[in-house]
Amino acid sequence: MKTDPDQIISITTGTIIRVLIVIGAVALAYFLRDLILVLLASVVIASAAEPFTRSLMRWRVPRLLAVVLIYVVAIFGISAFLYFFIPPLFIELSNLANTLPGSFDSFNLFDPNLDPLSAITGGLVSSISLKEIITEIQRAIVSESGGLFTATGTLFGGAASFILIIVLSFYLSVQEDGVGDFLRLVTPVNQEKYVAGLWARSREKIGQWMKGQLLLGLIIGILVYLGLSLLKVKYALLLAILAAIFELIPYFGPVISAVPAVLLGFSDSLVLGLLVLGFYIVVQQFENHLIYPLVVRKIVGIPPILVIIVLFVGARLAGILGMLLAVPLATIVMELASDYQKKKHIFRETNNG
Template identity: 30%
Template structure:
């Protein structure tokens, strides 16, 4: 019992050291590992198709190149038919930020005028006016931040394209030489650990495969449903808001609010009743997701308690932003498996 407790403490200390290094050098590490993370995601998406072709006696390199060809054609078709509309939506939204800000300021000014004319006590008036003025300042600041980050987003897009091209190269070798990588990793491990490592690797791979494939398909479906729903109720920029909703849906618990809040804010500029319809769209889509999509598409659960999931998302978001929130849950799930298997193997 003491031995088991000792090894648990050693593993916890080791994990804390790793977490400290990741946090302290997060900027440098994120630049290095981004193409590798993308490569792993691409591998889990494309490898099943590569394996099917390879089983038909097509050489592995040719199988990968064939899958890459269809994948690039698919991406190109999206760029040709969808991206122009998405760019127009984004451009219109950015250009309309000053107008949206001005309209909200006018709305707040009307509230202020009505409050000044009301028969409320001076203390209540002062408290309400303070809250409204604070909200107006926050909205203006948020709008200016959006405009200020526009150029940064463009630069990040260029950087992402470079990382994506590098990820395609890395993913090619991960799929082509995966057996060699596995053999090389096992060769440096003690013989008594190898079976356990293979078993752990398979469990981790299954979880990551289910997560990546399931979440991407779920995000696609959610994005389509929300775009259609917002378009039907007449919300402007329905496509870009739906895309944001689909991507943010990957983040557990908090994701749906990321798209719902700006959608409701834009709908409010037209009419209060449109806000109700907009919120109803997100509620209906989330109910469909919970009842049918996630339960059917994502096979198996990551095995994390809801409290741990929320903690993981908050930690990931605090140190690594939106990407950290998206990756926090599978990372915690993998760490949990490795931690449990390591204790079982050592003790």
């Protein structure tokens, strides 16, 4: 069989139009990314609130009143946490930046002959002393403290987006099927039925995920409070609340919440700092190998590697908010992938038959 050396590649007008439409859609999405993020956050929050709304409605609480109660409790809890936790944390970080080297001096660890790094490595890394590491930590704390205050200003600069998210999610929650109605509004007629079914399944999983995360946060919060109280770490209750809240971010949340507790421990003494660090490592292992698989992974069914990937992507695109939205959005992607696999299976069976 001979092949024609002069192959002709035909590009129709319809193909060009479709390519231009895709490029235009991507460009439009880029310019409207902030608005899209607001819409996604509103949809996820409304979906997460749905199971709690239904639970209250079973007690004959009107839907509007149930949604109002849920939002009031959530906003009050977050506001109280920020009010009571952030100011003392700033104070302790500032004190820590000044006292951390002194705390290690009291253990005579800056004696070159007693540097534990040299002892552990047999002098292989003698050029890197513990004193240098502590000095770098001190500089980082001072730098990050200033960054936190800058971030606070940025937060207020984004207050309009925050208010818009609350208003939109509240509106979608009050409606019986607010998100479904919204999706049907923006979906082509021939895809309405599929999108409605996809959303119903995704909403159920997102709601179950939120309930699982809250249960996980409660368990971890109690464990952290008991452990830090036994170790006599300052602000044990607030640190436990911080640990519970950051459980909303899988894998990385517990690490982030451990940082202030470990730093506060080191500001008191080296021994306490190491004990707190060891305690958080034990809690993290307990969570990863027992609690998380039982409480969350079975509900959502997302592979751990995919969770890590979407968390990195979410953090890159939208920071902390992106990390919070990553798993719920990945749930929808998993449902789409599952539907695609089913269609492929049906197509193969049809052709083989």
